[in-house]
Amino acid sequence: APERISPAKHPLALAPVTAPPSTVDGFVREFLNNLNFRQGVALSFSSGNDRYLALAETVRDYLMARWLEDQRRQRERQAKGVCYLSAEYLLGKQLDNNLLASGLTEIATEALASCGIDIDELRRLELEPGLGNGGLGRLAACFIDSLATMSVPSIGYGLRYEYGIFRQTFVDGQQVEQPDRWLAMGSPWEFPHPEAAQTISFGGHTEKYDDDGVERTRWIPAWNVQAVPFNYMVPGYQNGRVNTLRLWSAVATNAFDLGVFNAGDYAEAVRAQTFASNISKVLYPEDSTPQGKELRLQQQYFFVAASIRDFLDNQLSEGYDLANLPNRVIFQLNDTHPVIAVPELMRVLVDERHLEWADAWAITQGCFAYTCHTLLPEALEEWSVDLLGRLLPRHLEIIFRINEEFLAAVREQFGDDELRIRNMSIVGEYPHRSVRMAYLATVAGAKVNGVAELHSQLLRDKVLPDFAEFFPGKFTNVTNGVTPRRFLRLANPGLSSLITDALGPRWVTDLERLRELEAYAADPEFRAAFAAVKAHNKVRLATELKARDGLEVGDGHLLDVMVKRLHEYKRQMLKVLHIVTLYEGIASGRVAASEITPRTFVFGAKAAPGYAMAKRIIHLINAVGSVVNDDPRVEGRLKVLFPPNYDVTLAEYVIPAADLSEQISLAGKEASGTGNMKFALNGALTIGTDDGANVEIRELVGDDNFFLFGMTEPEVEALWAKGYRPSEYYQTDADLRRAMDLIASGAFSGGDRSTFEPIISNLLYDDRFMVLADYASYVAAQKTVDAAYADQDAWTRSAILNVARCGYFSSDRSMRDYIDRIWHTPPTP
Numbered sequence: 001a002p003e004r005i006s007p008a009k010h011p012l013a014l015a016p017v018t019a020p021p022s023t024v025d026g027f028v029r030e031f032l033n034n035l036n037f038r039q040g041v042a043l044s045f046s047s048g049n050d051r052y053l054a055l056a057e058t059v060r061d062y063l064m065a066r067w068l069e070d071q072r073r074q075r076e077r078q079a080k081g082v083c084y085l086s087a088e089y090l091l092g093k094q095l096d097n098n099l100l101a102s103g104l105t106e107i108a109t110e111a112l113a114s115c116g117i118d119i120d121e122l123r124r125l126e127l128e129p130g131l132g133n134g135g136l137g138r139l140a141a142c143f144i145d146s147l148a149t150m151s152v153p154s155i156g157y158g159l160r161y162e163y164g165i166f167r168q169t170f171v172d173g174q175q176v177e178q179p180d181r182w183l184a185m186g187s188p189w190e191f192p193h194p195e196a197a198q199t200i201s202f203g204g205h206t207e208k209y210d211d212d213g214v215e216r217t218r219w220i221p222a223w224n225v226q227a228v229p230f231n232y233m234v235p236g237y238q239n240g241r242v243n244t245l246r247l248w249s250a251v252a253t254n255a256f257d258l259g260v261f262n263a264g265d266y267a268e269a270v271r272a273q274t275f276a277s278n279i280s281k282v283l284y285p286e287d288s289t290p291q292g293k294e295l296r297l298q299q300q301y302f303f304v305a306a307s308i309r310d311f312l313d314n315q316l317s318e319g320y321d322l323a324n325l326p327n328r329v330i331f332q333l334n335d336t337h338p339v340i341a342v343p344e345l346m347r348v349l350v351d352e353r354h355l356e357w358a359d360a361w362a363i364t365q366g367c368f369a370y371t372c373h374t375l376l377p378e379a380l381e382e383w384s385v386d387l388l389g390r391l392l393p394r395h396l397e398i399i400f401r402i403n404e405e406f407l408a409a410v411r412e413q414f415g416d417d418e419l420r421i422r423n424m425s426i427v428g429e430y431p432h433r434s435v436r437m438a439y440l441a442t443v444a445g446a447k448v449n450g451v452a453e454l455h456s457q458l459l460r461d462k463v464l465p466d467f468a469e470f471f472p473g474k475f476t477n478v479t480n481g482v483t484p485r486r487f488l489r490l491a492n493p494g495l496s497s498l499i500t501d502a503l504g505p506r507w508v509t510d511l512e513r514l515r516e517l518e519a520y521a522a523d524p525e526f527r528a529a530f531a532a533v534k535a536h537n538k539v540r541l542a543t544e545l546k547a548r549d550g551l552e553v554g555d556g557h558l559l560d561v562m563v564k565r566l567h568e569y570k571r572q573m574l575k576v577l578h579i580v581t582l583y584e585g586i587a588s589g590r591v592a593a594s595e596i597t598p599r600t601f602v603f604g605a606k607a608a609p610g611y612a613m614a615k616r617i618i619h620l621i622n623a624v625g626s627v628v629n630d631d632p633r634v635e636g637r638l639k640v641l642f643p644p645n646y647d648v649t650l651a652e653y654v655i656p657a658a659d660l661s662e663q664i665s666l667a668g669k670e671a672s673g674t675g676n677m678k679f680a681l682n683g684a685l686t687i688g689t690d691d692g693a694n695v696e697i698r699e700l701v702g703d704d705n706f707f708l709f710g711m712t713e714p715e716v717e718a719l720w721a722k723g724y725r726p727s728e729y730y731q732t733d734a735d736l737r738r739a740m741d742l743i744a745s746g747a748f749s750g751g752d753r754s755t756f757e758p759i760i761s762n763l764l765y766d767d768r769f770m771v772l773a774d775y776a777s778y779v780a781a782q783k784t785v786d787a788a789y790a791d792q793d794a795w796t797r798s799a800i801l802n803v804a805r806c807g808y809f810s811s812d813r814s815m816r817d818y819i820d821r822i823w824h825t826p827p828t829p
């Protein structure tokens with residue numbers, strides 16, 4: 001706990017902390033102070049990075065008074081709050097967001113201009129903290145933004161990876177990963193608190209002991225590591241509220257026992273000890289396909305153990321009665337990654353605080369809720385009993401006991417139905433003994449939610465049906481959302497002004513107001529203005545891609561965008577087959593180039609470094625791109641662009657410029673998707689399957705404003721049941737055959753037929769994600785897109801209706817649903 005200072009006497013020490021004056025002069029003074037006194041440079045000799053850091057510090061200074069006040073109040077009020085536990089936060093750049101939140105954008109721009117500085121140049125210098133892989137990490141970032149904006153008492157807990165998601169480069173069209181040194185130039189947005197470090201333990205064994213006649217267990221760990229918290233401000237949108245994101249960094253403990261190591265080998269002893277600091281070194285780059293590495297389990301335990309201890313030690317009032325904990329906090333488990341928090345809380349309550357097991361279990365069940373983000377079996381983490389026993393022996397015992405009592409309860413209800421018991425056991429026996437973290441979370445959580453209607457339904461009916469039956473009422477849905485601050489207000493200033501001119505400014509925190517735009521869709525003047533914004537955003541993207549990567553967007557082209565992680569289930573291959581079909585048609589002379597709607601295809605996608613097929617598909621996209629872009633026969637008609645290193649910063653250019661949003665996963669595979677929401681909100685039309693949140697987007701925008709194709713989830717199931725033979729589609733569909741043959745012929749690999757052979761064979765003989773089955777339907781839907789795009793005015797009308805009808809997808813609404821259905825944590829404005 002922080003040390004208390006005896007009452008201060010100086011009047012300044014008694015006054016509340018105040019922000020500098022919100023004027024241009026006030027800003028200039030603060031900025032120069034920071035430049036001189038913190039960066040230690042004079043303006044005339046400062047580097048761009050100096051100026052960026054001083055600017056960031058200045059924005060921080062303006063937010064500081066509110067932050068300190070909010071921290072004080074949260075502690076004083078002891079209102080129920082949310083601890084969001086997430087291994088990933090994909091934050092994006094902070095400067096612009098924090099300027100917007102504090103309402104300082106104009107003042108800062110003018111202040112810097114008056115010092116001869118172009119604020120845009122400083123914006124570019126910021127490196128985004130890429131502390132996440134994709135949808136799940138970005139969702140966490142949207143949620144903490146909404147919680148601050150809605151004044152919900154909350155704190156985000158996570159890991160401060162020294163290296164975030166890798167920087168993607170292409171060498172001969174193939175992905176090469178580079179380390180992301182995001183901290184190298186300084187990190188002005190974080191506040192380290194080494195004095196508040198926690199000691200986190202691993203390994204060793206457990207033993208029973210007699211505590212005045214009570215038998216207890218204690219854990220004798222083998223090694224420790226220090227968890228140092230770094231705090232980040234999470235400002236609400238112009239509401240004077242600043243919440244906290246607390247990320248943990250691992251540091252070796254300095255106490256080490258020389259005797260344990262080679263006596264006298266000081267250097268070796270130090271080296272062995274510092275390996276502990278590896279824990280927060282790097283983000284694992286797999287999105288929804290975890291690799292089960294020991295270091296990953298260390299990361300997970302490290303951050304949740306530190307977070308729980310931090311909450312119990314620092315957020316609760318003196319002498320707090322832990323029986324009331326469920327009325328004070330809800331720990332939201334973001335996927336299975338933080339689920340080891342469940343046995344950790346049990347261990348703290350039983351072993352350290354000496355509560356009875358049953359009481360501790362009741363508290364634990366009241367304090368956790370679990371969000372499942374996937375349907376892919378390989379994404380539901382399992383940890384081998386061996387590994388858990390070695391790394392966290394006490395936690396393994398606790399898990400066994402939880403499981404024993406749970407299975408006893410199951411037997412009581414269903415009798416000795418051994419198959420059911422085996423299916424529901426938290427400890428799986430095959431192919432090796434392992435702990436099923438999703439089951440543990442489901443048993444422990446007060447609620448379990450999926451992330452879109454369809455997903456929650458499939459979760460209940462297909463993934464966890466026995467649990468849904470055993471725990472009626474535990475399962476619920478909260479459809480994902482995205483923050484309108486970053487993904488509309490900041491990313492699309494043109495559309496934002498247009499909306500504000502029409503509706504006033506309140507849509508930014510009340511996105512359902514966009515409904516009122518429906519009336520404007522009928523107004524030719526508004527349509528023209530809307531189309532002009534889209535055109536402007538395309539130019540902005542074209543300029544950026546040219547400067548960033550030397551890429552050229554086709555003039556007047558339909559901008560057709562597919563940006564997301566590279567995964568077979570997301571089916572980038574379907575998009576490739578469409579492009580090759582268009583190209584082959586022209587190149588072979590069967591189709592006149594003039595018949596084709598000019599399109600620029602934009603891809604953005606990172607592949608997990610160990611995912612060979614995904615990397616091969618990246619290679620193929622680049623290979624198709626270089627052939628298509630160089631072929632004079634399709635000049636002016638088709639372009640394929642694949643800027644490397646798609647990240648939040650690039651997303652903010654790409655999404656507002658898109659005409660067509662590709663959401664083409666196999667039905668039943670994409671839990672929700674959130675890119676789909678961002679595109680629709682920015683006036684792109686979706687071509688998509690009946691999957692994830694696409695279903696809800698289509699319901700809201702209407703069939704006329706959405707290009708649906710492909711099998712439904714029940715149809716997919718039926719086809720599997722009947723027996724899926726992809727090669728039959730190849731045999732019977734001439735367009736498909738020609739496209740696949742062209743790839744197989746080596747046309748995109750300098751005549752080498754082997755380069756992409758594994759892709760072709762996989763499609764022909766395996767095709768787990770049924771690309772070939774949906775190909776014809778997809779190509780037909782793309783023809784409908786062409787026809788629709790020919791009527792520009794009607795297209796614009798549809799685009800406006802997409803914007804108007806997607807207010808539901810604000811993450812503010814998601815937060816409201818979490819509060820109503822799961823958390824019951826009222827805002828404290």
Ligand code: H53
Pocket residue numbers: 133134135136137139287288289335373374379451480670671672673674692
């Ligand atoms: O989470 C998103 C969903 C998306 C889903 C994604 C996700 C990850 O990014 C990582 C792991 C995981 O289990 C799920 O694939 O469909 O929109 C946010 O809920």
